[in-house]
Amino acid sequence: MDSKLQLDLTVNGERRSVAVYPMARLLDVLREDLGLPGTKEGCGEGECGACSVLMDGQLVNSCLVPAVQAQGAELVTIEGLALGGELNPLQRAFVACNGAQCGFCTPGMVLASVDLLRRCAHPSEAEIREGLAGNICRCTGYVKIVDAVQGVRP
């Protein structure tokens, strides 16, 4: 259990390879070994959703995923959405609608919104509230987040 494994994965479209302990949390691998601190830790037990990322197209809490499980996986983090420095339409909508206040839940909230919009292109308010119920925000009361997801313009 004390020996590291070679972890090969694709992160935000880039092939990466790091040596990590098999049971290291994917969250720590991203933040520390891969230099992507945009993904946040809020609770460390899969409750708040701040560490949400997309793994092979699935929304996961990266604090609950052991590194070994991410072998060969394709990951998308908050850093992967504005490639080339241009905010994507969802990010623009979050800025325009004030969907981020303190910003700490935001990376996870945005990834959860990406996941929701992939499953349902034009969600109703109720569908958005259900789709984002795994991500806790303490600042906004969620109204402006709902506005942002509804206000996405390509």
Added chain:
Amino acid sequence: MMAHSRFVGLDRSMKNEGIGSSVARREGPEKLTGKAQYVADQVLPGRIYGVTVRSKVAHGRILAIRYGEGIPWEEFTIVTAKDIAAMGWHNRVESIEPDQPFLADGIINHAEEPIVLLAHADRHLLERARRAVLVEVEELPAVLDIDQALACVQPVGGRDNLFKEILIEKGDPGFPWAQAAHVVEGEYRTGAQEQLYIETNGMTAEVEGHSVTVRGSLQCPYYVHTALTRLFRLPGPQVRVLQMDTGGAFGGKEDYPSILAGHAAMLAWQARRPVTIIYDREEDMACTTKRHPSRSRLRTAFDAEGRLLAMESDFVLDAGAYTTLSPVVLSRGAIHALGPYRCPNVRIRARAVATHTPPNGAFRGFGAPQSLFAMERHMDIAAARMGLDPVLLRRRNLLKRGDLMATGQLVTEDLDLEGLMDRALADLDYQGKRAAFARHNVGPGPVKKGVGFSVFMHGCGFTGSGEEHLASVTGVRTLADGRLEVLAASTEMGQGKETVFTQIVSEALGIPNDMVRMSPADTREVPNSGPTVASRSTMVVGKLVQDAALGLKRMLVEQQFLAEPCGPEAFRDAVRRAHVRCGVMTCFSQYQQPPGLEWDDASYRGDAYPTYAWACYGVEVRVDTVTWEVKVEDFVARQEVGRVINPVLAAGQVEGGVAQGLGWALWEKVETAQGRMVNNQMTNYIVATAQDLPRIRVYFEENNPYALGPGGAKGLGELPMDGPAPAVLAAIQDALGHLGPMDLRELPVTPERLLEAVEAGHGL
């Protein structure tokens, strides 16, 4: 800390970027791309990590500290109270009273009290080491709640377990209670509440020679600065405090970061390496400050028509084991205890009591939500006792211009609280729903419906002479590229200060937002503009920023760099030329007490606040009488906050505050055993998700701009915490009133508590 890099694809070229415009949050793009730098995101070469060994008992005497086997202790940096003494440091956290040690010295006064600090580069080993430290303790009897503290079964702190007592008296102390048409008495209780900022507390410290630098998640850079200068007995310039991007605070990063900064800095001093301490969620919830639990006993006398004749309040807050901010939390609670009502005879006795529990502290509202909850609940219960409609009871008693508040403060603004209430109730369709629900609720279904409301106010800025003592300073200075930089110690923690201050300068000088930059909150760069608390940043500090900006413009005109009138380009050019010729030009502005404001700390008489924000909140609920769950179906938040500087950001403040207020009322329960929080996890401390809340409907009235606020703005941040709890309890009671007499008097109303209240009402 935010670098305002440019992002393609974001249009900020709005026509009006000044006051009243919903310009987008300045630091939005950084927060949306993961570029914002929070304390845990910083990469620091040579950095090691710190952890804290804490007490498991509420009260005891430390007999020995033992370091268990199997840990290479020689690799660790270790700090205890003995080391603090040996270094000649001062083991007291600077606050109102110097009674709290950085590390327990001999005596433990509350569970989770810090005893030993450890630092090491390997975090896994560090965690093992923390568990291997054995603190041998002789346990002593503990005082764990308000009733035990008042009974003084065991001294904890203060005099007779009182950290502070306040008496507010108005009118006739010999009021003839026996002659009043109605006398209503009641006791009301509220529980502790965790701020639950999504970013836990964290701090990094570096020491070079005898100079200390800390960077962290914090609200009040100068509080931390003072705490570190006292701890290390250093002159001010040798301590530097910088705020990193801060992932929410709500009061929870007002005073606690002083302790955490001291811990990180002592470890860094001893280790001679940078030290970072980041609390995990369980530690943060267990050991940091909470909203004070409260007990209010109210007695009111009314005439036959329901006019308030006299009011007595016995208001008690559980301060925890040390004084910390409790005296000022108590003060705000006491001053708000009468609510927005006219009453000729008032006696408010307020006490902050000592218990062997982790100190409670600042949380949005700062004592006012507790006392206002009691008074609003009491008014609803009194209305029912007198057979009066709760709206009518408010109508007969709401403050108007010319009335005197509890401290004798004269209402000078053209206040139309009745109109505000009527408009909020119309927004909710209160009367229509009330009648319809009354018919629905006697039907057979298990789901009952109700509506309720609350009317309240929140004093803006520091209490009494607080702002005068702070004497805050801000500055505006020139930059070489023709832009201006605002110098203020106010912190951005999500509320929108960066954006709002920019708009204030933009409006004052007629220049676009992108010509204004905010200096990072770094005590080496910015003057002390006071803490970011008390709904004071926009109204008080924003006004100072406005004055400094206008002052700088005057300097440019007087020194003939600028001729008025001028457009933005001429302004930019003038700044550039002035900067070349004179170097950095800075204009500072310092707070001065406005004439006409009088306050006496000794008698608690006078103008408690320079102005107030006023509000009426209405709520509709459905109660499932099988599960006793309460669902909030609709929420109306209507308020008078003077001029709104940024309507979208302001609405965001209200929506978030309402969500926290509903949480305090319905879901958020701090469970303890022997003085330790036992549900210190997000799994079982329940806050609202998007699915638990309706769309909160926010309405601003701007009928009474505050003459001394920037553009007429008042304070806003805390107000929305005050109203939801009493309104939602009124609504629950409305939904269940047909089941028989039932008075909800305690927060939170969990399904278990609701079932108990219903059974008690039935006499089961």
